[in-house]
Amino acid sequence: DTGVSQDPRHKITKRGQNVTFRCDPISEHNRLYWYRQTLGQGPEFLTYFQNEAQLEKSRLLSDRFSAERPKGSFSTLEIQRTEQGDSAMYLCASSLRGENTEAFFGQGTRLTVV
Amino acid sequence: AQKVTQAQTEISVVEKEDVTLDCVYETRDTTYYLFWYKQPPSGELVFLIRRNSFDEQNEISGRYSWNFQKSTSSFNFTITASQVVDSAVYFCALSEAVNTGTASKLTFGTGTRLQVTL
Numbered sequence: 001d002t003g004v005s006q007d008p009r010h011k012i013t014k015r016g017q018n019v020t021f022r023c024d025p026i027s028e029h030n031r032l033y034w035y036r037q038t039l040g041q042g043p044e045f046l047t048y049f050q051n052e053a054q055l056e057k058s059r060l061l062s063d064r065f066s067a068e069r070p071k072g073s074f075s076t077l078e079i080q081r082t083e084q085g086d087s088a089m090y091l092c093a094s095s096l097r098g099e100n101t102e103a104f105f106g107q108g109t110r111l112t113v114v
Numbered sequence: 115a116q117k118v119t120q121a122q123t124e125i126s127v128v129e130k131e132d133v134t135l136d137c138v139y140e141t142r143d144t145t146y147y148l149f150w151y152k153q154p155p156s157g158e159l160v161f162l163i164r165r166n167s168f169d170e171q172n173e174i175s176g177r178y179s180w181n182f183q184k185s186t187s188s189f190n191f192t193i194t195a196s197q198v199v200d201s202a203v204y205f206c207a208l209s210e211a212v213n214t215g216t217a218s219k220l221t222f223g224t225g226t227r228l229q230v231t232l
Contacts, residue, residue, distance in 0.1 A: 033219060042118075042205050042222030043159070056219065089157065102149065103220065105159035 002026060004106035006092050012112045013082055020078045021109045025094030032075050033103060034067055035091040036060070043091055049075060050097060082113045116141045118208050120223035127196050127230055135191040135226045137206030143167075145211040148182065148189045149220065154202040162204075165189060167211075196230045203227045 005024040013019050025032045030051050035043035046065070047057045051072035064082075069075040079086055089110050093103040117140040127133045139148065150162040163173065165182050173180045177194045193200055207220040 035220075040224070042207075042224050043220070045219040045221070048219055091159065093159075102161045102164050104161060105151075107156065107158045110157075 006106035023092030029094035031095045033093040037089040116221040118223035122226045124227040137189045147209040149207040151205045
């Protein structure tokens with residue numbers, strides 16, 4: 001499978017727990033994006049990396065959220081002290097840096113905070 | 115700030131009908147990119163098309179066609195002879211061109227749910 005891979009696909013956690021999601025982009029893609037999607041809404045941008053550098057973070061990303069891409073390959077998104085409002089689908093996408101490129105998305109991690 | 119508006123929340127058509135999904139965008143950038151993505155029930159966003167702001171040519175790909183009009187800030191998507199497999203949520207998205215003119219983060223609309231029935 002050469003697409004974007006996300007793990008786990010589903011996560012149920014208790015409020016206050018920490019969770020970590022992983023994204024493996026398409027291998028030659030140097031850009032990696034994280035989005036969050038709630039029911040009935042379009043995806044909302046959270047953050048993105050070019051290689052290992054985190055170039056932009058959304059104001060939506062509170063200090064409980066942290067993302068890394070240590071070697072410019074896979075990325076992790078951690079949410080500390082989860083809240084019920086964090087329940088959403090977390091989508092990862094990757095692309096090549098360039099003019100005519102498009103982002104390819106993974107199947108997402110659905111987080112439910114109970 | 116960028117904004118994408120998809121005013122149609124849900125559309126239902128009978129198979130073989132043509133259907134047009136509307137998309138209106140707002141941006142202050144002179145160079146930008148527009149996209150359409152399809153999200154079937156499985157949840158994965160599937161890329162359909164990208165358009166650059168300096169290329170207003172309409173495009174046709176099989177049963178799909180796109181009408182880009184800068185004068186009205188619209189990028190509408192038409193499916194001809196719809197099929198049940200077209201049932202999905204369709205998102206229009208906008209990306210600013212940062213620094214060197216490359217596409218970057220996407221601003222999505224709220225999506226249009228298309229239901230095609232027999």
